[in-house]
Amino acid sequence: MKSAQTTPEKPKIAFFDFTSCEGCQLNKLNLENELLDILQHVELVEFREAMDGKADFYDIAFIEGSLSTPTCINRIHDIRRRSNILVALGACASIGGINSMKNLQPIETVRETVYGDEKYRFPTLPAMPVSAVVKVDYEIRGCPMSIPEFLHVLKALLMGKTPSKPDAAVCVECKLRENECLYDRGIVCLGPITLGGCEAICPSFGQFCTGCRGLVPNPNKNAMVDILTQNGLSLEEARKRFLLFNSYNAEGKSIT
Numbered sequence: 001m002k003s004a005q006t007t008p009e010k011p012k013i014a015f016f017d018f019t020s021c022e023g024c025q026l027n028k029l030n031l032e033n034e035l036l037d038i039l040q041h042v043e044l045v046e047f048r049e050a051m052d053g054k055a056d057f058y059d060i061a062f063i064e065g066s067l068s069t070p071t072c073i074n075r076i077h078d079i080r081r082r083s084n085i086l087v088a089l090g091a092c093a094s095i096g097g098i099n100s101m102k103n104l105q106p107i108e109t110v111r112e113t114v115y116g117d118e119k120y121r122f123p124t125l126p127a128m129p130v131s132a133v134v135k136v137d138y139e140i141r142g143c144p145m146s147i148p149e150f151l152h153v154l155k156a157l158l159m160g161k162t163p164s165k166p167d168a169a170v171c172v173e174c175k176l177r178e179n180e181c182l183y184d185r186g187i188v189c190l191g192p193i194t195l196g197g198c199e200a201i202c203p204s205f206g207q208f209c210t211g212c213r214g215l216v217p218n219p220n221k222n223a224m225v226d227i228l229t230q231n232g233l234s235l236e237e238a239r240k241r242f243l244l245f246n247s248y249n250a251e252g253k254s255i256t
């Protein structure tokens with residue numbers, strides 16, 4: 001595995017935002033109980049939302065947001081070159097997320113809708129996860145990213161260990177929490193095909209899973225669509241539900 005650089009100095013960590021709502025970064029500033037402890041073990045060298053400052057090298061670079069402009073592409077290559085470990089934070093960075101819904105429209109339509117007559121002044125690309133352009137070492141999924149998972153990954157990297165990765169569906173975690181399945185209450189949920197790691201937080205509070213952590217490996221999408229439509233959604237509604245976070249995955253469009 002790659003581990004944080006072992007030097008007498010504290011590991012240098014940095015946070016960068018790309019196309020995003022910045023909710024994942026704000027989430028970190030909510031780590032009141034852990035923030036001071038974390039800062040004793042790292043040197044925070046770049047974090048636009050919280051400080052001024054620049055550095056030439058990062059032991060760990062955390063990236064929020066998807067890539068959606070030519071400037072994003074150049075910038076992520078530059079950050080990758082200067083980073084030992086690169087971690088994608090949240091749905092936008094790790095799977096494209098909500099931004100990727102724009103990919104379902106022709107790019108010209110998107111540009112006209114957003115910029116009108118000024119569309120040629122603002123170059124834009126289909127939204128991409130960071131891994132579409134550079135190597136990503138670890139991903140922390142979710143919209144916003146999961147704080148416990150962020151702490152788990154950060155602690156593991158600082159100790160030179162490989163962070164474990166969730167690989168089971170949200171349903172597995174939901175069952176472990178002994179939740180009543182929302183389908184039994186007539187509420188449809190994407191838990192069966194969504195990658196866990198969030199402790200099924202939404203169903204645990206009575207909310208259906210919207211799929212913000214992306215798909216499990218080898219999801220049975222057709223079976224999922226059958227379940228959604230057998231439980232009251234039209235095919236179009238099922239498609240929209242599915243594509244909310246998974247539009248970057250071109251195969252997702254096949255459920256139309």
Ligand code: SF4
Pocket residue numbers: 020021022023024025064065089090091092093097098142143144145
């Ligand atoms: S993953 Fe969600 S919370 Fe995080 S930046 Fe994207 S839209 Fe915002």
Ligand code: SF4
Pocket residue numbers: 170171172174175179180181182183189190191192200203209
């Ligand atoms: S509520 Fe959702 S996540 Fe929980 S078991 Fe049912 S389908 Fe799965």
Ligand code: SF4
Pocket residue numbers: 142143170194195198199200201202203208209210211212213214
């Ligand atoms: S339950 Fe689904 S929508 Fe909620 S955080 Fe987990 S993956 Fe995201």
